Amino acid sequence: MTDLLPRRRLSGFYFFWFAGLGALLPYWSLYMRDRGFSAAAIGLIFGILLGTKVVAPNVWGWLVDRYGGRVVVIRLATAGAALMFLWVPFVDGFLALALLMAGYGFFSNASIPQFEALTFNHLGSRSAGYSRIRLWGSVGFIASVAALGPLVDTGGTGWVVWWMMATLVTLFVVSLSVPDAPGSRETAHGEALWTVLRRPQVASLLAVCFLVQFSHGPYYSFFSIYLEDHGYGRSLIGGLWALGVMAEVLVFAFLPAVVTRTTLRQLMLTAVALAALRWSLLAAAPDRMAIVVLVQVLHMASFGLYHAVAVSLVHRLFRGPLQGRGQALYSSLGFGAGGAAGALSSGFLWDVLPHHWVFVMAASAAALGWVIAWLGLRGVGMVSAPDYNASSDSRAAAAADR
Template sequence: MPYYWRLSGFYFFYFGLLGTLVPYWSLYLRDLGFNPAAIGTLMAIPQLTKIGAPNLWGWLADRSGQRLRIIRLGNFTAALVFLPVFWIDAFWSMAALLVAFSFFWNAVLAQFEVLTLQTLGRHAHRYSHVRLWGSVGFIAAVLVLGELLDRMSTSLLPWVLSAILWLLWLGTLTLPAGQATGHGTQKSAASPLWPLLKRPQVALFLLAAFLMQLSHGPYYTFYSIYLQDLGFSKFTVGCLWALGVLAEVGLFVVMHRLLQRYSMPAILIASLLLAALRWAVIGMVGDSLWWLAAAQLLHAATFGSFHAASIAWVQRQFGSALAGQGQALYSSLGYGAGWAAGAWLSGKYWHIFGAQLFYAAALAALLAALIMIAGRLNHAS
């Protein structure tokens, strides 16, 4: 596979940053003195900007053909605007920083997914082998930081995040440009987005993706706080996060075989049903380390197989001319609107319901599975 290690290295550092941000940022915000509602809102902001930002960057990339330049620009500017974080401890200042940072940061991943698939070319079915290095980066980050944060304060986090951002930008300077799909005005005119969105199977998939990420709201926002309040150390919290991503790595290793054996809708539906089971288990037996570990193994489905199948499904449905906009739309509705809504609702109701919110998350995932089944039946008919 061409450029395997350059592409894999980018995923390693990108998801290494997420392994620093997602499990521990809520702990950092709590140590700054923010209450659950403020934490939920601040955790929602980076996802909220995904509603518009990836679509803007995706449209620009498809129209200009300068996908790699956009990835580099987004990464550099995100690293630059993140620097004032060291001096911020007030809500509105933190909110403004997260809006600016995430607007540019959200230019990166959806376009890099397209760049990866274009670079792999006829080896595109090996995407999961490249992407698994992102999972390795996530695991390394949560384990190392979990150990460090048991010995040091969470004030270490901004330093680690800033360092990874600059390393990631340096990595973008080594990336290939991918295969050009042509400049955009003619391509866009020939391949308008709206007719695709009117297809029932496309609309229902996007709704299911929204609900899937909404169901992750309590997990991504309060899982670490929940475990720490139950008496688990930060290292144990990190190990549980790492276990989930380790299961995801195993899934990515065999994902190309699953895609050859089963249809994409079947994989998506199975992933959603397993997500409902996972959230229900966390809500019921959160004080049992063994049950928590078992639930984390289901991350292989709730993120791994769902994401890999979604990337492949979107690429097939939207084609090369609209690939950037298709991946950006999936990212903005799922990881943007869905995750933001889940984080905000979790922050609003955590002090009332606590871990019982995981039952609501299970219902959201179950509803998404039913929607995907309806889309499959509609397509079959």
């Protein structure tokens, strides 16, 4: 990227996409509980939202990698997500809400994997700059949480729906200004997807992504309810969500300097180990404010560090015309299948077991992910600096693969 304008547009898209998430994750479970939905129903709705990531990224990723038009897909997806969500305040009952959220998720979850691939194509040989563009998504999340929290406290959770509408419409407008990038329309045939998936390192990486996001399923679905049940106010809950994303911003800001001193495998092992610690602490001491603050600070590892390393590894392992489907698989198997399985499991267990056991389950999933990463990612990212910074030689090889 040779000028600042595309960088600002890319950053703006991340800002508003994650601003919507800043309304959805902290407050949607509270909104549904206020509307009378049970814990099982809340878990199922979150499971549906996350489950759409299994289908949507792969459908749209296959179309883009085969026919091109990545920017067109991003614009259609953002428009579709906004149109689906506009109906939410006007429906009653679980089935109607579930169908709308499934439609919203199908479109919303189509846009971000393609946007990740578009961002890397824009960056070209300077892919280390990804984290500094992506951090604007974290800033958007924080801004949304901070602004919406007082509104929810004083005016109720109905504000969440209208806030989501505003961010989705703005996101669509921003998407119209995002330029295409060299390579985003490449349709040349390279290595077969199945050949890449059969590699043990690739299979191990996808398994780790599934388990890490499974461990986040209870957090996304019930963290706000868990804290409210332990006496935390809704503004404070929003502040704790924002704290976690502030910690994530630090990772995205400083990771390019850190990654040159270690390997991607070691960073992944660190991220997954700290994820297991995070859920263990949340299970053990939700009443202790200092522990909950630490739990949220650890978001820098369980999401920020994990995500930055994972997308870098996916970009390295899925080359040429498989980039879009590689990012789609990462999203669908991790955030989609893993997150949905974690949300559904926690929803069904929430009213059956003491609530802290749901987070013990999350910690166990992360611990298993660490074992798989330790055994299966040997040799991945061993030369981390050239890989993360995407040297001219590696980028030329990627272009040749296309």
